[in-house]
Amino acid sequence: MFRDNEKISATQIALILTLTMIGTGILTLPQSLAKEAGADGWIIIVVGGVLGIALANIYGYIVKSHPHTKYMDILSMHLSKYVAYVIVVMTIIYLLILNGFIIRIFGEAIKMFLLFKTPIELIIFSMLLVSVFLVRKGIETLGRFAEIMIPIIFIPSLLLFMLALQNAEMKNLLPVFQVSIKEIVKAIPIVLFSFLGFELLFIFGFFVNKPKEISEPINYAMIFVILAYIFLNSMTLLNFGVKQTQHLIWPTLSLFKTIEIPGLFIENVEALVMSIWVLIAFTTIAPLHLATSYLMADIVGMKDNKLLALPILPIIYLIAMFSENIAETYAHLDKITNFLAPTIVMIIPCILALVIYARRRSGREGNKI
Amino acid sequence: MRRVILIVIIVVLISTIIGCWDNVEIDERVYVLAIGIDKAEIEKSEKMLFTFAFPNMQLAAGGDAGIENIVISRLGKSFYCTEERLTTRVDKDLFVGHLKVIIIGEEIARDSDKMRGILDAFEREPLISRKVRIAIAKGNAKDVLETEGKTESLIGIFFDGLFRTRDRVHGYDAGELGRVLKRLHQYGEVTMPRITVEKEEIVLEGKAVFNDYKLVGWLDEREKQILTIIREEAKTLTFSIIHDDLIIPYCVSDVKVKFSLNNENEQMKIVIEIDVEGDIRQYQFNPEEDIMEPEFIKKVDKVINSTLELKTKKLINKLQKELKTDVIGVQSYLEKFHPKVWEKEKEDWERTFPNLDIEIKLNTKVRRIGLTR
Numbered sequence: 001m002f003r004d005n006e007k008i009s010a011t012q013i014a015l016i017l018t019l020t021m022i023g024t025g026i027l028t029l030p031q032s033l034a035k036e037a038g039a040d041g042w043i044i045i046v047v048g049g050v051l052g053i054a055l056a057n058i059y060g061y062i063v064k065s066h067p068h069t070k071y072m073d074i075l076s077m078h079l080s081k082y083v084a085y086v087i088v089v090m091t092i093i094y095l096l097i098l099n100g101f102i103i104r105i106f107g108e109a110i111k112m113f114l115l116f117k118t119p120i121e122l123i124i125f126s127m128l129l130v131s132v133f134l135v136r137k138g139i140e141t142l143g144r145f146a147e148i149m150i151p152i153i154f155i156p157s158l159l160l161f162m163l164a165l166q167n168a169e170m171k172n173l174l175p176v177f178q179v180s181i182k183e184i185v186k187a188i189p190i191v192l193f194s195f196l197g198f199e200l201l202f203i204f205g206f207f208v209n210k211p212k213e214i215s216e217p218i219n220y221a222m223i224f225v226i227l228a229y230i231f232l233n234s235m236t237l238l239n240f241g242v243k244q245t246q247h248l249i250w251p252t253l254s255l256f257k258t259i260e261i262p263g264l265f266i267e268n269v270e271a272l273v274m275s276i277w278v279l280i281a282f283t284t285i286a287p288l289h290l291a292t293s294y295l296m297a298d299i300v301g302m303k304d305n306k307l308l309a310l311p312i313l314p315i316i317y318l319i320a321m322f323s324e325n326i327a328e329t330y331a332h333l334d335k336i337t338n339f340l341a342p343t344i345v346m347i348i349p350c351i352l353a354l355v356i357y358a359r360r361r362s363g364r365e366g367n368k369i
Numbered sequence: 370m371r372r373v374i375l376i377v378i379i380v381v382l383i384s385t386i387i388g389c390w391d392n393v394e395i396d397e398r399v400y401v402l403a404i405g406i407d408k409a410e411i412e413k414s415e416k417m418l419f420t421f422a423f424p425n426m427q428l429a430a431g432g433d434a435g436i437e438n439i440v441i442s443r444l445g446k447s448f449y450c451t452e453e454r455l456t457t458r459v460d461k462d463l464f465v466g467h468l469k470v471i472i473i474g475e476e477i478a479r480d481s482d483k484m485r486g487i488l489d490a491f492e493r494e495p496l497i498s499r500k501v502r503i504a505i506a507k508g509n510a511k512d513v514l515e516t517e518g519k520t521e522s523l524i525g526i527f528f529d530g531l532f533r534t535r536d537r538v539h540g541y542d543a544g545e546l547g548r549v550l551k552r553l554h555q556y557g558e559v560t561m562p563r564i565t566v567e568k569e570e571i572v573l574e575g576k577a578v579f580n581d582y583k584l585v586g587w588l589d590e591r592e593k594q595i596l597t598i599i600r601e602e603a604k605t606l607t608f609s610i611i612h613d614d615l616i617i618p619y620c621v622s623d624v625k626v627k628f629s630l631n632n633e634n635e636q637m638k639i640v641i642e643i644d645v646e647g648d649i650r651q652y653q654f655n656p657e658e659d660i661m662e663p664e665f666i667k668k669v670d671k672v673i674n675s676t677l678e679l680k681t682k683k684l685i686n687k688l689q690k691e692l693k694t695d696v697i698g699v700q701s702y703l704e705k706f707h708p709k710v711w712e713k714e715k716e717d718w719e720r721t722f723p724n725l726d727i728e729i730k731l732n733t734k735v736r737r738i739g740l741t742r
Contacts, residue, residue, distance in 0.1 A: 112495045113495050117391065167547070167548075171701070171705055174705035174706065175704070175705050175706070175708040178708050240551055241551055241554075241555050242555070243551075243554040243555040244550065244551040244554045244555065246554075247492075247554055254499070257498055257499045257500075257547075258499045258500065258547050
C-alpha cells in the first residue's frame with residue numbers, strides 16, 4: 001500500500017539502532033557492572049561508550065564511502081569474494097545466535113513476571129511470528145515503527161523510574177573512582193555487549209536515502225544510549241546499592257517491584273512494566289531478524305528477502321530453546337560476547353576501514369601522478 | 370463475502386474464547402495476606418510450622434455477612450512445599466501475590482541457616498513484592514496471627530496499616546522486605562521490627578537485631594528511638610525529660626547526623642555529630658519561671674542534651690559490647706567515604722567494631738515552646 005522504494009532516512013536508522021541497542025543491555029547491564037566495578041559502573045559505561053562512538057564512526061565512514069552498496073558488495077570489493085562469503089556467513093550465524101538468546105531471555109522474563117503458566121515455547125514462537133510479519137514488510141516499515149516506538153517506550157519508562165526514586169539513597173553512589181584501569185579493561189566486553197546491534201548499520205546503511213548525512217544521527221544515537229545506560233545504572237544503584245544489585249538477575253525489573261504510589265493507587269506495576277518490556281524486546285528482535293534475512297538473501301543471490309522471513313524463524317527458535325535454563329543461556333551468551341562479537345563488531349570493520357582508507361589514499365596519489 | 374465474514378467470526382471466537390480454558394474466578398482464589406513461620410515443637414525435627422492468614426472471600430460475596438479471617442497452620446520443610454500441600458485442606462487456590470506481612474518466630478530467627486533459606490525464598494519469588502513487611506515475633510508468630518487487631522479485623526490489612534503508620538510517624542525502616550534484604554546483602558547486619566502479643570493485643574515496638582543472618586538480641590522502644598536518631602531516620606519522637614522534678618516532653622522534629630573519621634594517632638576513632646531540633650510540648654500551668662526567658666531555655670536544653678547523650682552512649686555501648694553488631698552504619702560510612710581505610714579494616718571488622726572508639730557529639734536545640742509562656 002504505502003511501500004514504495006525501501007528507503008529510510010538517516011534519522012530513522014539512528015532510531016532503529018538506538019532501540020536495538022537498548023534492548024540488549026537494559027536487563028543485565030547494572031548487575032554485571034556492579035559485579036565488575038561496584039559503584040563505579042558509570043566510568044565503564046563512559047569508556048565503553050567512547051569506544052562505541054569511535055566504532056560507530058568507523059562504520060559510518062565505511063557506509064559513507066560506499067553509498068547505496070550492500071555490505072557484501074563492499075566486502076567483496078575490498079577483501080575478495082571468498083573472504084566476503086566467509087564474513088557474511090559468520091555475521092549471519094552471529095545474528096541468529098544473538099537473536100536466539102535475546103528472545104530466550106525475553107521469554108524467561110515474561111514467564112517469570114507475567115505469564116506464569118504459558119509454555120515458554122509459545123511465548124517465544126508467537127513473538128517470532130510477529131517479528132516475521134514486520135520483516136516481511138521490510139525496512140521502511142521498521143523505520144516508521146521505530147519512530148512511533150521511541151516515545152511510547154521512553155516516556156512511560158521515565159515516569160516509572162521517577163516513581164522508583166522515592167526509595168533512593170544518594171550515598172549508594174559512593175565511593176567513586178575506586179576502579180582500577182585493569183578492571184575497566186576487563187569490563188569492556190560487558191559494555192560492548194550492551195551496545196550490540198550497532199553493527200546493523202552496515203546492513204541497513206544500504207537503504208539510507210542520504211548516506212552522507214549519517215554521521216550526526218548515529219553519534220546522537222550513541223550518546224543517547226550512553227546517557228540512558230548511565231541513568232539506568234544510577235537508578236538501580238540508588239535503589240539497591242552495590243551488593244543487592246549483584247544478587248539480582250534482572251535488577252531493572254526488580255526495581256519496578258519496589259514502586260509504590262501513596263494511596264494504593266497502583267502497587268504492583270508488573271503488567272505495565274512488562275508491556276513496555278515486550279516493546280523493548282521486540283524492537284531488538286525484529287531488526288536483528290530483518291538484518292539476517294537481508295544478508296541471507298544476498299548470499300543466496302535472491303532479490304527479495306521477504307520469502308526468507310519465515311524460514312529463519314525455526315532456526316532462531318531452535319537456538320532459543322537450545323539452553324536448558326536461564327543460567328546456561330547467559331553462559332552461552334557470554335561466550336558469544338567474548339569471541340564472536342568482537343570479531344564481527346570490532347576486528348572486521350576496522351580491517352575493512354583500513355583497507356578502504358589505504359586504497360583511497362593510494363588512488364588519490366595515483367590520480368595526482 | 371459471506372464466507373470471509375464466517376471465517377473472521379470463527380477466528381475471532383476461537384482466539385478469544387480459548388483464553389478462558391484455565392481461568393480462575395476471583396472467589397475460587399484466596400489471597401494470603403500474612404504468613405507466620407515458627408519452629409515445629411517436635412524434637413529433632415527439621416520441620417517448621419507455617420501459618421497462613423487470609424480473608425474468606427465467599428462470605429464477602431454473600432453480602433451482609435462480613436469477612437471472616439481464616440488462619441491455618443501446617444508443618445513443612447519449606448515454604449513452597451507447605452503452600453502446595455495446603456491445597457489438601459483448602460478448597461481454593463492460594464495466591465501469595467497480595468501478601469502484606471511475613472512474621473517470623475523468635476526461634477527460627479535464631480537459626481541462621483533457616484533464616485537464609487526463608488529470606489531467599491521470598492526474594493527469589495517474582496510474585497512477592499519487595500514492599501512486603503517483615504517482622505520478628507517475640508515468642509510464636511502463630512500467636513500473633515491468631516490475635517485480632519482492635520481497629521481492623523482483617524489480619525493482613527491490620528498489619529499493613531500498622532506498619533504504614535509507624536513509617537509515617539517514626540520514620541522509615543519499619544521492616545520493608547526490600548530494605549531489609551538490601552542491608553543484609555550489604556552488611557549481613559540489620560534490624561527488623563519486633564512484634565509481640567500483650568494481653569490479647571498486637572504490639573509493634575522495638576527492634577530485633579540481626580547479625581550474620583541470625584537474631585542476636587532485642588532493642589526496646591526507647592533504644593529503637595535513639596537508633597532512628599543516629600540513622601537519621603527519625604521523624605517525630607518524644608522524650609520525657611526531667612528537669613527540677615518536672616516532666617518536660619521534648620518532641621524531636623529534625624535530626625542531622627554527621628560521621629567523621631579521626632585516625633591521627635594510630636587509634637581509629639569515629640566521631641558522630643548529631644544535631645537535634647525539637648519542641649517543648651508541656652511544662653506547667655502557671656509556671657514560676659518564665660519559659661520565654663532564653664536563659665531558662667538554655668538550662669532545659671542542657672538537661673535534654675545530657676539525657677539524650679546518656680541514652681545514646683548506653684545504646685552504642687550495648688550494640689558494641691553486648692550485641693557486637695554495627696547497625697548504626699559505621700561500616701557503611703567507612704566503605705563509602707574512606708574506601709582505603711575500609712579495605713584494611715574489612716577482614717577483621719567483627720573484632721574491631723566492639724572495641725572501636727566512638728565519640729558522640731550531641732547538640733540539641735529547642736526551637737518552639739507552644740502558645741503559652
